Amino acid sequence: MPLAAALMNLLVNLSSRFSIQYLEQLPLRQLFRLIKQLEKQYGNR
Numbered sequence: 001m002p003l004a005a006a007l008m009n010l011l012v013n014l015s016s017r018f019s020i021q022y023l024e025q026l027p028l029r030q031l032f033r034l035i036k037q038l039e040k041q042y043g044n045r
Contacts, residue, residue, distance in 0.1 A: 007035070010035060010038060010039075011023075014034075014038075
């Protein structure tokens with residue numbers, strides 16, 4: 001899966017869990033850290 005598609009997929013999953021407003025308030029650096037953590041979590045399945 002291309003990275004862009006994977007990120008979009010991840011954002012869709014995130015938006016169903018967290019509100020969009022919450023995601024928009026996060027600084028980008030923090031958001032990327034969150035994405036990295038989720039990648040580790042889902043990668044270990």
